[in-house]
Amino acid sequence: MFARTSNVCPNIKCLPEHQVFVRTSNVCPNVKCSPDQKNKKMTSHPKNAEAFIENTDRVDWHDAALWHVRQKRDMAVNTVPEWEKLRDVAAQIKAHTLANLRAYLLDFEQNAMANGVEVHWAKDAEAHNQIVLGILKRSNVKKVVKSKSMLTEECGLNAFLESQDFEITDTDLGERIIQMRQEPPSHIVLPAIHIKKEEVGDLFRKELGAELGNNDPTYLTNQARIHLREKFMECDAAITGVNFGVVETGEVVVCTNEGNADLGVHLAPIVIHSMGIEKLVPRSKDLAVFIRLLARSATGQPITIYTSHHKKPAKGAEKHIVLVDNGRSGRLKMEKHRSSLQCIRCGACMNTCPIYRRSGGHSYHFTIPGPIGSILAPTTDLKKYSDLPFASTLCGSCGDVCPVKIDIPNQLYLWRQEIAEAGALEGKRKSMKAASKLLASPRLYRNFGRLMTMGLRFMPKFLMVNRYNIWTKGRELPKPPKQSFKDWYKKNHK
Amino acid sequence: MRRDILKSLEEHQFKGPALPEFDFSVKNPTNLLDRFSASAKASASDILDDNKINDLLAKFNQVVNLSEQIDYKGQSLHGIRTPYELGDIDLLIMDGVFGVAENGAIWVESESLPFRVLPFIAEHLVICIKKSNLVANMHDAYAKINADTYGFGVFIAGPSKTADIEQSLVIGAQGPRSLGILLST
Amino acid sequence: MRVGLFIPCYIDQFYPEVGIATYELLVKLGYNVTAPMSATCCGQPMANSGFEDEAKKVYHHFVDDFSEFDVIVMPSGSCTMHVKEHYTNIEQSKNVRHVRKNTYDLVEFLRKHGLKKLPKVTFKTTVALHTGCHSLRGLGIGQPSELFGAPTSALRQILSHVKGLKFVDLDRPDECCGFGGTFAVTQEAISVKMGQDKVADVKRTGAEILVSNDMSCLMHIEGILRKQGDNVKIMHIAQILNM
Numbered sequence: 001m002f003a004r005t006s007n008v009c010p011n012i013k014c015l016p017e018h019q020v021f022v023r024t025s026n027v028c029p030n031v032k033c034s035p036d037q038k039n040k041k042m043t044s045h046p047k048n049a050e051a052f053i054e055n056t057d058r059v060d061w062h063d064a065a066l067w068h069v070r071q072k073r074d075m076a077v078n079t080v081p082e083w084e085k086l087r088d089v090a091a092q093i094k095a096h097t098l099a100n101l102r103a104y105l106l107d108f109e110q111n112a113m114a115n116g117v118e119v120h121w122a123k124d125a126e127a128h129n130q131i132v133l134g135i136l137k138r139s140n141v142k143k144v145v146k147s148k149s150m151l152t153e154e155c156g157l158n159a160f161l162e163s164q165d166f167e168i169t170d171t172d173l174g175e176r177i178i179q180m181r182q183e184p185p186s187h188i189v190l191p192a193i194h195i196k197k198e199e200v201g202d203l204f205r206k207e208l209g210a211e212l213g214n215n216d217p218t219y220l221t222n223q224a225r226i227h228l229r230e231k232f233m234e235c236d237a238a239i240t241g242v243n244f245g246v247v248e249t250g251e252v253v254v255c256t257n258e259g260n261a262d263l264g265v266h267l268a269p270i271v272i273h274s275m276g277i278e279k280l281v282p283r284s285k286d287l288a289v290f291i292r293l294l295a296r297s298a299t300g301q302p303i304t305i306y307t308s309h310h311k312k313p314a315k316g317a318e319k320h321i322v323l324v325d326n327g328r329s330g331r332l333k334m335e336k337h338r339s340s341l342q343c344i345r346c347g348a349c350m351n352t353c354p355i356y357r358r359s360g361g362h363s364y365h366f367t368i369p370g371p372i373g374s375i376l377a378p379t380t381d382l383k384k385y386s387d388l389p390f391a392s393t394l395c396g397s398c399g400d401v402c403p404v405k406i407d408i409p410n411q412l413y414l415w416r417q418e419i420a421e422a423g424a425l426e427g428k429r430k431s432m433k434a435a436s437k438l439l440a441s442p443r444l445y446r447n448f449g450r451l452m453t454m455g456l457r458f459m460p461k462f463l464m465v466n467r468y469n470i471w472t473k474g475r476e477l478p479k480p481p482k483q484s485f486k487d488w489y490k491k492n493h494k
Numbered sequence: 495m496r497r498d499i500l501k502s503l504e505e506h507q508f509k510g511p512a513l514p515e516f517d518f519s520v521k522n523p524t525n526l527l528d529r530f531s532a533s534a535k536a537s538a539s540d541i542l543d544d545n546k547i548n549d550l551l552a553k554f555n556q557v558v559n560l561s562e563q564i565d566y567k568g569q570s571l572h573g574i575r576t577p578y579e580l581g582d583i584d585l586l587i588m589d590g591v592f593g594v595a596e597n598g599a600i601w602v603e604s605e606s607l608p609f610r611v612l613p614f615i616a617e618h619l620v621i622c623i624k625k626s627n628l629v630a631n632m633h634d635a636y637a638k639i640n641a642d643t644y645g646f647g648v649f650i651a652g653p654s655k656t657a658d659i660e661q662s663l664v665i666g667a668q669g670p671r672s673l674g675i676l677l678s679t
Numbered sequence: 680m681r682v683g684l685f686i687p688c689y690i691d692q693f694y695p696e697v698g699i700a701t702y703e704l705l706v707k708l709g710y711n712v713t714a715p716m717s718a719t720c721c722g723q724p725m726a727n728s729g730f731e732d733e734a735k736k737v738y739h740h741f742v743d744d745f746s747e748f749d750v751i752v753m754p755s756g757s758c759t760m761h762v763k764e765h766y767t768n769i770e771q772s773k774n775v776r777h778v779r780k781n782t783y784d785l786v787e788f789l790r791k792h793g794l795k796k797l798p799k800v801t802f803k804t805t806v807a808l809h810t811g812c813h814s815l816r817g818l819g820i821g822q823p824s825e826l827f828g829a830p831t832s833a834l835r836q837i838l839s840h841v842k843g844l845k846f847v848d849l850d851r852p853d854e855c856c857g858f859g860g861t862f863a864v865t866q867e868a869i870s871v872k873m874g875q876d877k878v879a880d881v882k883r884t885g886a887e888i889l890v891s892n893d894m895s896c897l898m899h900i901e902g903i904l905r906k907q908g909d910n911v912k913i914m915h916i917a918q919i920l921n922m
Contacts, residue, residue, distance in 0.1 A: 045866075046865060046866045046867075046868070046869075049866065049868055049869050050867075050868040053868045053869065053872050059872065063876070065660070065661050067851070068661065069661070070825075074824060074825060077825075077827055078827060078828070080827070081827070082518055083827040084826065084827050085516075085518075086518070088514075089514050089516045092511050092513075092514040093513065093514060095510045095511050096510050096511050096512060096513045096514070098510060099507070099508055099509060099510020099511070100510070101503055102500060102503035102504055102507065105499075105500075105503070106500075115645075121495050121496035121499050122495070123495050123498050123499055127495060171668070172658070173656050173658040173659070173667065173668075174656075174658035177658070177659075190657075190658065190661075191658070192658050192659070193661070195660075196660060197659050197660045197662070200659050200660075217659040217660060217662035217664050218662075218664045220659055221656060221658075221659060221664040221666075221667060222666075224668075225666075225667065225668050228668060229581070229668075233578055233581060248641070249641040251641070257654065257655050257656060257667065258654050258655070258656050258667035258668045258669065259614045259654040259667060259668045259669020259670070260667075260668045260669075262610075262611070262614040262648070262669070263611065263614050263615060263668060263669070265610075266577060266609070266610040266611035266614065266615075266646075267577050267578060267611055267615075277499070277503075282513060284636045284639065284641060285633075285636055285637070286513075287632075287636055288518070288631075288632040288633045288635065288636045289516070289518075289633075291632050291649075292596075292631070292632050299657075301537075301597075301651075302533065302537075302596060302597035302598075302651075303594075303597040303599050303632075303649065303651050304651070305537070305650065305651050305652050305653070305654055305655060305669075306614075306648055306649070306650060306651075306654075306669070307599070307648060307649040307651075308646070308647075308648045309644070309646065309647040309648065310646060311641070311644060311645050311646060311647070312645030312646070313645075314604075314609075314610050314645070314646070323499070325499045325502065329499060329502035329503045329506055330502065330506065332503070332506035332507070332508065333505070333506040333508075335508070338508070352825060354854055354855045354857070354873055355866070355869055355873075358869050358872050358873065359869060390862070390865060390866070391866065392859070392862070393812065393855050393857060393858065393859025393860075393862050393870075393873075394727065394812070394813075394859065395812035395816065395855035395859075396812055396813075396815075396816030396817060396823075397812075397816070397823065397825055397853075397855070399816075400816060400823060400825045400826055401825050409816075413726075413727070413765075416727065416728065416729035417726075417729050417730075417731050417732075418729075419729055420728070420729030420730050420732075421729075421732070425728070425729055425730075428728060428729075428730070429730070429733070432725055432728065432730040432733045433733055435724075435725060435733075436725060436730075436733045436734060436735075436736045436737055437736070438719075439688070439719045439720040439722070439725075439736075439737045439740070440719070440736040440737050440739070440740045441719075442716065442717035442718075442719060445688070445719040445720075470864045470867050471863065471864060471867075471902070473867055473871070474867065474870075474871030474874070474875075474902075474903065474906060475871065475874070475899065475902025475903050475905075475906055476901075476902045476903075476905040476906050477902065478693040478694070478898055478901065478902070479693075480693075481692075481693065481694070481695050481696070483695060484691050484692055484695050485686045485690065485691045485695035485698030485699060485714075486686075486691055486714075486716055487695075488695055488698075488699055489698075489699075489702070489714050489716070490716065493702075493713075493714070
């Protein structure tokens with residue numbers, strides 16, 4: 001309410017960039033804003049995108065940064081002649097696993113338990129958080145370190161644990177930065193891609209006592225290293241996400257570059273790996289396919305620096321795996337959308353998406369942004385996320401880069417139909433019916449066409465959603481020709 | 495809870511494809527050493543020779559040597575009770591199992607480590623592998639690994655790194671600032 | 680072979696010269712070409728807005744107009760793709776299946792049937808090329824840069840037959856132009872930004888003309904070019920081949 005009347009978010013921790021969002025969409029992305037502000041939040045991708053684009057220099061910089069990652073991916077892809085075949089195999093492995101998920105999860109549980117790992121099952125986000133809480137409380141944990149996990153982001157784990165008086169530190173550098181800024185990540189692999197080094201410099205000066213005006217990434221990374229080492233040395237427990245759970249061995253595989261995940265896991269006596277149930281692969285042999293696809297798709301590296309296989313707890317330590325459903329089993333019954341569960345969270349679709357690059361992850365107002373987020377979000381709340389499948393030109397690039405061949409463009413198209421059918425677009429239905437009538441009648445069409453070009457004040461009605469002048473904000477209308485093609489044809493065709 | 499999830503999965507079961515047959519292993523690999531070295535260097539690892547090793551040993555004080563490939567008696571880990579006490583190691587030298595040519599990664603198993611955190615907490619890392627223990631790609635790698643032999647295993651493909659600040663590559667993030675690889679015969 | 684020529688609504692109304700060029704070109708290539716006067720729209724804008732149910736009437740009308748022809752050709756990759764891929768929610772009668780199978784974008788059609796017979800054209804100018812996304816990724820006329828292997832362009836392949844034509848490469852040759860149908864209005868800010876970036880890429884190359892096989896893309900790009908007062912011209916590939 002404050003935001004709408006005064007265009008200023010009263011949260012004193014809000015940063016200037018957050019204020020830009022407030023101006024156009026009445027919403028602040030600050031996760032700690034009060035509930036009634038949050039309720040109106042981020043409900044419209046177009047509005048958020050418009051705010052993002054206002055700063056031309058910034059959007060160009062953001063777009064160029066992500067395009068560069070896409071180019072690195074292309075170079076890496078072209079070093080693997082069997083790349084397209086690998087994608088086919090990966091897609092089939094995942095489809096097979098999902099079709100047999102129940103049996104595979106039971107086998108995985110059995111094998112993990114035989115390794116000395118405690119396996120827990122969480123029906124939803126709340127259950128996950130409660131299970132984690134239980135494990136931590138059991139051992140009087142006070143300080144927790146966490147490496148990158150979009151699943152824990154989905155479950156809101158950090159906010160929950162903080163409300164229970166735990167200190168929880170995100171140890172991935174990008175995640176730590178956004179944790180300090182009290183923002184959600186804007187990209188699933190590059191969480192701070194929307195933040196400039198000067199802003200990190202300012203942040204670290206404020207939070208870590210770093211040198212004023214030193215924005216060198218190497219210096220700043222080193223400041224974070226020192227700071228995070230302290231956290232590692234004081235931690236009682238470590239939480240990680242999981243890239244792949246291997247059924248045949250009961251191990252979980254975590255792929256990182258910084259070393260932070262392993263520092264936590266191998267220091268802390270209590271270790272928790274949070275895993276979405278869709279993350280299984282049947283055999284070690286299958287892992288090879290995914291390890292070859294993942295980093296190349298994500299960042300253009302042939303492999304991440306660390307591909308850690310966590311199998312048995314270290315002597316004297318506890319290891320837990322929390323298997324999380326939170327809507328995943330429900331997605332299995334959606335025939336046209338279930339392949340979205342194949343996602344290995346590489347982020348390639350975001351890097352290639354021309355809309356994502358020019359609107360930023362926060363514009364999607366969902367844990368996972370970009371093309372994959374736009375087909376996942378409606379499975380959780382169709383009405384709330386009805387804007388996302390339309391945040392696309394259906395250019396098809398995302399489907400081409402997806403290492404597990406999820407048919408994202410097709411699913412975007414299908415969601416649009418489902419959203420209209422569910423009545424979320426009732427405002428448009430009347431004009432669509434009228435357009436249909438017009439376009440099925442050559443006579444009506446011809447007359448309308450004449451009216452249209454004579455005035456050239458309207459785009460074809462079905463191209464308009466709002467006032468005609470939306471087109472003309474940034475573009476000229478086409479010049480009206482003297483005769484239509486049909487007029488010419490009638491005169492000249494024998 | 496567990497029951498609910500299993501029930502939900504059972505209700506939503508569907509017919510899917512079979513597990514695919516595939517074989518991307520390299521049958522007659524050539525130039526493994528050159529390709530491994532090139533991949534390792536592309537990942538900012540150093541390929542070491544005797545001179546470079548001696549330089550490293552001269553440079554650092556707190557050296558822990560777990561490998562017999564290098565003749566150097568570093569500090570003992572005798573008396574270390576918890577991994578938290580390992581924060582002062584300048585250089586760790588250890589053995590790896592094998593290397594992968596397509597990406598310069600080295601497979602390491604925890605059974606060769608008194609503490610699993612060692613390859614991550616040391617400021618600098620050197621891993622020794624035999625030249626004859628190189629494979630072409632990850633398919634060959636996983637064929638070589640026996641999951642029964644380790645409680646923790648990791649492919650290490652270079653010094654720790656990050657590009658989280660404006661996509662500027664920084665070598666030496668939170669793990670070791672450098673990775674030296676000794677390829678012995 | 681009887682060719683049914685479909686001229687999409689926006690070409691009929693705003694760019695008739697492209698329809699005329701397409702028609703004349705096909706006649707020059709020796710085809711028996713008819714453009715049904717009752718044709719209107721392929722229904723894509725409605726379906727892409729989520730209303731494929733409401734679009735059924737339009738689909739039936741299209742099939743009725745064109746089922747008598749052996750092949751249907753249109754100077755629009757996006758309309759072609761829509762007919763081929765998305766006319767799935769109507770009963771798949773013999774006519775529907777025939778129309779879906781035998782609908783071609785002009786470029787597809789030329790590559791399949793007409794490259795050898797192309798009239799000799801000389802056109803001394805510098806061109807940049809834009810293949811519409813629906814053509815490139817939807818119909819597969821050319822390979823996009825994100826797949827393994829060297830990207831290819833059907834437009835370039837065909838235009839290489841034109842004497843005097845010099846090609847310049849865009850930095851991002853297969854980045855979407857941002858039109859996207861109703862997207863151009865519902866997401867106006869991003870649509871325009873994408874168009875502006877495409878225009879900047881074209882201007883950087885020094886091309887005199889931007890050539891595409893999709894007028895919807897060009898309509899959007901031209902709108903931005905003219906708003907910015909830029910000199911670059913737009914042409915549909917049919918207009919060059921018909922010179």
